[in-house]
Amino acid sequence: MLRSWVIITALLAVLWACSEEKKGIEKTLKEPQTEAELGELLFFDSLLSKNNQVSCASCHKPQYAFADNVAFSFGVDSTAGLRNTPSAMNLSGHSFFFHDGRAESLEQQASGPMENPIEMNMKVSDIVEKLNKHSQYSRFFRKIYGRPADKENLVKALAAYEETLLTSHTAFDDYMSDKDTTRFSESAKRGRIIFNEKAKCFDCHFGPDFTGDQFRNIGLFNGRDLNDSGRIAITHEPKDLGKFKVPGLRNVSVTGPYMHNGMFKTLREVIDYYDTPDKFVSHAQNRDTLLSKPLHLTEQDKTDLESFLKSLTDDRFLK
Ligand code: HEC
Ligand code: HEC
Numbered sequence: 001m002l003r004s005w006v007i008i009t010a011l012l013a014v015l016w017a018c019s020e021e022k023k024g025i026e027k028t029l030k031e032p033q034t035e036a037e038l039g040e041l042l043f044f045d046s047l048l049s050k051n052n053q054v055s056c057a058s059c060h061k062p063q064y065a066f067a068d069n070v071a072f073s074f075g076v077d078s079t080a081g082l083r084n085t086p087s088a089m090n091l092s093g094h095s096f097f098f099h100d101g102r103a104e105s106l107e108q109q110a111s112g113p114m115e116n117p118i119e120m121n122m123k124v125s126d127i128v129e130k131l132n133k134h135s136q137y138s139r140f141f142r143k144i145y146g147r148p149a150d151k152e153n154l155v156k157a158l159a160a161y162e163e164t165l166l167t168s169h170t171a172f173d174d175y176m177s178d179k180d181t182t183r184f185s186e187s188a189k190r191g192r193i194i195f196n197e198k199a200k201c202f203d204c205h206f207g208p209d210f211t212g213d214q215f216r217n218i219g220l221f222n223g224r225d226l227n228d229s230g231r232i233a234i235t236h237e238p239k240d241l242g243k244f245k246v247p248g249l250r251n252v253s254v255t256g257p258y259m260h261n262g263m264f265k266t267l268r269e270v271i272d273y274y275d276t277p278d279k280f281v282s283h284a285q286n287r288d289t290l291l292s293k294p295l296h297l298t299e300q301d302k303t304d305l306e307s308f309l310k311s312l313t314d315d316r317f318l319k
Pocket of ligand 1: 043048054055056057058059060073074075081083084085086087088091096097098099106109110113114118119120158
């Protein structure tokens, strides 16, 4: 009898706590000293979504290099998205965001998910209102920007945080800078040469983050079962049919599943695809001529390419 009372009281306490949280009793936040620290608080706060259900980090999970480990992440009311969540790391200095490049700055990008009905589903103006009613955030915004939260400083803070998400502590970077050449295996060394030459990866994945910010078509649109037409929906130019932003490849070993639609689970599958695209997708439309012939990679080549891709993983993600 006494035990059931204890259980009932405990349950009531939990219910009460939950309802207080809904009513907006605030948890104590770490006082931000910089714009980026304010952005970090916001990035991890579900206050930015309808009914406080999801935060940016619900989909861009830190342990997967700020990507997700499922093909399609869930937004508010458990609705699945239409595209795979890309990594939000190493985006500083780049010129296009989203798989179709529809945003041209991180600031412009940030309001996308907040207002997207299947992601966070809340008008930026309503989020701003929520922030200004919040005793701590309203103080933090005044402290950092000298004025209340508004659309402009909200996206600026988020972008400032994302600018800090850079990773260059990798076996590859150590090897290139002569800091430590022992961690970059023989297999990764061979893989690097295959990446640059035989497999032609470097023709599209180049620059410090392995993307030149171009849009290319690797054959994942056929107008049948693969229906996302990519860049053409933004530019309306026929040449852009089926093109997607070339993603950077840093930390790619922890950001699977891969591609805009998450259709490949592992790096090996991605490599198998590039080797013989026609075996995976028939009737591809407007595919890049770089992929018109099979690469004829050997099993060893594939293993080496995979070792190279894994060498781009930041130390913090190595188990
Ligand atoms: C429901 C899951 C979800 C939530 C929540 C979410 N995102 Fe995303 N994010 C995605 C998906 C999916 C894409 C790709 C969409 C597309 O290309 O059309 C994306 C794309 C991005 C990109 C572009 C990356 C690139 O390589 O171009 C950035 C940056 C980003 N999100 C930051 C944020 C921020 C900041 C928030 C919070 C305000 C947020 N995301 C909330 C799923 C999510
Ligand atoms: C013609 C340009 C081109 C070539 C050549 C190319 N890629 Fe890509 N790569 C892309 C594009 C574009 C995407 C994004 C496609 C999408 O999202 O549907 C991509 C996506 C990827 C991804 C998935 C990344 C992610 O986060 O989902 C990996 C891994 C990858 N490429 C590795 C390689 C390797 C390894 C090679 C060489 C065997 C290669 N690429 C050759 C343009 C290219």
